[in-house]
Amino acid sequence: MRIFKFGGASVKDAAGVKNLVRVLEHEGTSNTLVVVSAMGKMTNAFENVVNAYASQTENIESHLNVIENYHFEILNELFDTSDEIFKKVQILLWQFQEFLIRNNSSDYNYIYDQVVSYGELLSTNIVSAYLEKVGVDNEWLDIRNIIKTDENYRRAKVNWETTLKNTAQIDTQKLYITQGFIASDATNNTTTLGREGSDYTAGILAYCLEATSVSIWKDVEGVLNADPRVFEQTTLLEKISYQEAIEMAFYGASVIHPKTIKPLENKRIPLYVRSFENLENKGTEVSKGVDLHPKTSCFIVKKNQILVSISTNDFSFMIEENLSKIFELLHQNKLKVNLIQNSAISFSVCLEDNFFRFNQFYEALQPDFKVKYNTEVSLYTVRHFDNESVKLIEEKGKLLLKQSSRETIQLVMDEKNNYDN
Numbered sequence: 001m002r003i004f005k006f007g008g009a010s011v012k013d014a015a016g017v018k019n020l021v022r023v024l025e026h027e028g029t030s031n032t033l034v035v036v037s038a039m040g041k042m043t044n045a046f047e048n049v050v051n052a053y054a055s056q057t058e059n060i061e062s063h064l065n066v067i068e069n070y071h072f073e074i075l076n077e078l079f080d081t082s083d084e085i086f087k088k089v090q091i092l093l094w095q096f097q098e099f100l101i102r103n104n105s106s107d108y109n110y111i112y113d114q115v116v117s118y119g120e121l122l123s124t125n126i127v128s129a130y131l132e133k134v135g136v137d138n139e140w141l142d143i144r145n146i147i148k149t150d151e152n153y154r155r156a157k158v159n160w161e162t163t164l165k166n167t168a169q170i171d172t173q174k175l176y177i178t179q180g181f182i183a184s185d186a187t188n189n190t191t192t193l194g195r196e197g198s199d200y201t202a203g204i205l206a207y208c209l210e211a212t213s214v215s216i217w218k219d220v221e222g223v224l225n226a227d228p229r230v231f232e233q234t235t236l237l238e239k240i241s242y243q244e245a246i247e248m249a250f251y252g253a254s255v256i257h258p259k260t261i262k263p264l265e266n267k268r269i270p271l272y273v274r275s276f277e278n279l280e281n282k283g284t285e286v287s288k289g290v291d292l293h294p295k296t297s298c299f300i301v302k303k304n305q306i307l308v309s310i311s312t313n314d315f316s317f318m319i320e321e322n323l324s325k326i327f328e329l330l331h332q333n334k335l336k337v338n339l340i341q342n343s344a345i346s347f348s349v350c351l352e353d354n355f356f357r358f359n360q361f362y363e364a365l366q367p368d369f370k371v372k373y374n375t376e377v378s379l380y381t382v383r384h385f386d387n388e389s390v391k392l393i394e395e396k397g398k399l400l401l402k403q404s405s406r407e408t409i410q411l412v413m414d415e416k417n418n419y420d421n
């Protein structure tokens with residue numbers, strides 16, 4: 001069985017849904033499980049609902065209208081108003097709003113997972129219904145009945161044993177349409193696997209089903225050596241080894257989710273990143289073999305980072321006791337660490353505040369440490385760097401920190417002239 005994954009950009013409108021059908025007809029529709037993300041920017045739209053609901057300072061109605069109007073506009077272009085899918089979508093929208101009414105939990109992360117998951121439920125119902133309308137038999141699959149996790153909402157950990165057992169109910173000869181990013185815990189509450197987690201869903205299913213391959217369909221030709229939105233000149237990487245892909249994903253390469261590769265490597269399942277526009281192009285193959293072809297410098301950028309420099313108030317050494325306390329606070333506040341640099345009397349860390357907990361982290365450090373930080377900095381990582389590639393980054397602004405190893409260099413850049421805090 002093959003696993004296909006289509007992201008939000010591939011189903012952002014009615015034309016995208018029709019193109020998904022074109023891809024399936026070109027590639028074949030049997031023995032295929034298709035993982036589909038929320039349409040377009042709908043995950044962001046559902047996040048706006050969660051934030052308005054949690055803060056109780058905004059009119060939530062306007063956010064609900066954006067979601068409803070968006071999906072019904074796509075429905076009106078793809079279906080007749082008498083088609084059953086209109087009722088299905090309306091029921092899902094009612095269920096989602098009913099949750100907001102009856103919920104009595106104040107846990108933001110729990111609320112987030114229950115609400116944002118409706119983006120995937122809506123998109124997959126629409127895609128499945130349209131395939132049936134054009135004569136392509138398929139089965140809609142609720143992935144929450146397959147992938148089971150712990151209760152760590154927004155960053156759930158997969159229960160591999162239970163998930164593996166659940167995949168036995170999947171008929172590998174059929175065409176399935178299912179959701180990425182979402183799962184459920186032991187009590188059937190919806191969980192999510194982390195932002196951009198649909199690729200990981202594909203990896204989980206491929207491992208459990210021992211798939212022949214995974215194909216991620218993108219609006220680019222494959223994996224490029226740099227983000228074309230940031231760099232003017234880019235190169236298509238035709239082949240990447242599992243290890244190289246893991247390294248690139250670890251540092252933040254956006255084309256492949258960081259957790260996706262390891263399950264595939266464990267069973268030697270090749271991953272293809274291909275264009276959903278140019279179907280004749282081979283794209284990028286990730287498999288065992290040559291590290292990188294062609295061999296070139298690869299640039300990865302993470303924006304909106306915070307660079308924090310920490311030293312003791314008495315200027316004593318940063319010993320293990322101090323570091324242990326700092327790491328414990330980083331863990332407690334769910335701050336994602338992307339770079340660490342340590343010296344005798346100071347400790348620097350570049351991080352991202354996905355859960356809006358930096359202020360709590362900062363306040364907790366104040367009694368024992370002197371803390372300075374820069375916000376909205378950029379972290380550039382260059383794999384297989386040379387002098388020219390490093391110079392290209394250093395010209396982008398003020399260099400705040402540099403760290404290198406044999407194959408990788410990381411540079412923290414202030415591109416907006418932010419002042420230290």
